[in-house]
Amino acid sequence: MYGLPMLQLRGMELLGRNTLAERRLIFPRLPRRTGVMRDGWGLLLLILPLILAVPPAWSDESQITGKSVCVFPLVNMSPGGGQTEHQASLSEAVEQEFGAVGFTLIPQAQWTGEAGRLKIPPLRVLEAQQALTLSRSASADMAVIGSYSMENDRILVSVQCYDVSAGTLITGFLHTMRFNLGFYNLLHREIADLVQKVIFVTAPKLIGIQAEVRVNEITFTCPQDGMEVVVEGQKSAGRIQGGSLVFDTGGVRAGTVLHIEKQQEGYHTVWQAIHAAPEVALLPIPKKDTWATEIDWTTGQLEGAGATMRWYPIPNWVMVGFSEYLFTQVPAVSGGSWPAHADSELLAGLYLFMPPESALRFGVSAGFGTYLTWVPATSLPIYTDVYINVLNIWAEYHIWDLTFLLRIQSKVALGLGRNVLGTNFISGGPLFVPITLGVVLPWR
């Protein structure tokens, strides 16, 4: 959910009945000095710009709202103690940049009293530990300290920003600049860069915000019109129409796992787990197939092709199939014969493990069949090779609206009647068993 644009908050809102604790979770640390925040309408007014302005959820402004900072006056370190007249303007520049992006500036009065009580002289405020102590007493989130030193027309400025609660340095800078008419422009730019770094580093994790967002409506999208959507096996959300369905959740926390039952007459019922969000894509459900045609090619019989008619007594789980495979043998010598073979087979099988909606499925089948062999332009009789198909193991993979088939067969010729193959395992070559590749086309 990182990077979810605020635009998607259309289906979310901060509920009026939310507790204060929830509100704080959603927008923690609202500016304390903003009295309007204690009012529900004020809260809404604060939120509305966020919603209507459609800034991304990760925008800087949304991250820094409510952060407070203690900006300590920059300490004058100039040789001989001169140049004190610049202290106020330099410190003000720092305050302006932090204040401009929404930081709450802690008034100096809130920490000077504590400094006096602790007997901390102004110069020692420059020390990080002292500044952090004072900032902590003023309940500030950050502390900014700094110093400057001027000599001739050059000025050295040093500014550091600390995380008060962590007691760690966030960032800072030390620059030597020429003190002329352009100095303050350069100084503001440096401080602005520092502020941006502070914002970036201290920005709260986005998930922390969105996890607490409620979803009032879920728009289910699915290309399968007419499919009924049942939420948690109890409440029907209705049927997909025009590729979508809006479901009123009554308010559910974003990300909540919901189990969706998808059903439609003539289709398999399928459950899908979703995470509550304004828009959820549902996968189509597979149709119940009663009949299907299989086109296939088998090694050892490649000079031809076969077709199987499948009937599913239990749609897409149990099947009975009758196949007819016609093939020939291309003579390797001139004057040779062109035997024609017809392989007729009756099979019963079932799918294993994977449900119909799975792309990859496995199954087994068994049956019996007969090869009829006719050799034109000879006086040879018609041969009959009856066989048992002891076990077929197959895999089907559904992709591009087609189901591809790979089947490994184990056939045993029985040597009955006038036959060619005798009593043997039927193979396409030494150490191999016949392998079938094909495509399954359901009747729809």
Place this chain on the structure above:
Amino acid sequence: MAIRLFRVVVVSLAVLLLGSCNVLQYIFGSVFPSTMTLAKAQVDLSKLIPASNNGSTYLRLVETGGYGYVVVVSSPQQSTPSMFFYDLDLNPIKSFTGANAPASSGIMVDVNGQIMAGGTLRNPDLSIVPAGTTQPLNAVGSGVDGFVAGSINVANISNSSSSEILTWTTYTSGWANVSSLSGTLSTGASNLRINALFDDGNPAGNVIMVISQESSNGNNGNTVTGYFLKIPKSAFISAGAFPGPPPFDAPPPHRDNLDGNSFGYANGSIFAYDTKTSSYVRINPADASIQSSFSSASNNNQQPVFAYRLSGGSFYSFDTNTRILTKYTAWW
């Protein structure tokens, strides 16, 4: 250009590799034997010849006087011996049983172009020669049971596997007995077996004798190393003329992994079934090299014996297991 050449080489190597691994054969081969594409006619003799009871069944092919016959000679131990005559398209012509086809009977075309079959001399149309000449012939495992050497009929050929002495009988053109002769087949090798004896069709020519040493090649009793001996027919006419034992310390042309019952002769070449490559092979008897082959893939689980037309064109098999006689077109 170089890339194209490289691709051609790579593809060629891949095809060769696949071919050598029988992959292509597997992919494009048929579950049915490739010999199905050669089959032209078939006769089921299972109702005429009983299932094997340790007797012998031979397949012979005789052509004389414009007639050609495929002859199944059955000599079962506990049933009546029979000779079944078919024309070259396997249409039934005649069958002889009992006294007309005594056990171990052979068949050959004699000096006069008449057929000595089942001990009875017959004209090319199988009618009995009025003189009623009779002579028993011993059948040789494969090939011919007798042959014409000059103006002499040579028959009753047999080998004693214990002494390695080959014996035969010579007859005049009128089938009067001339003499019983013998020759030493080997002095250094033992357990020799005559797998086949082939007539090159020239009375002044040679016979090709295929012999093997039992258990000399692997553990399959039917798979042998075949030695090819070309012997002048004149050596069979006079006593002491037989060329003597082949030098087995410097073996005659030979080839491993051949089905001992599969030998045939046509177009000047030996034919056999190579059990290692599962293919029919045409062998040059002079050096035992392969001249051509025909893969039969999955087919060799039956027990066929073969006969080839001397002039080629077709060959025949009789499956001693299923008792089915089949005509095939030539593959070579």
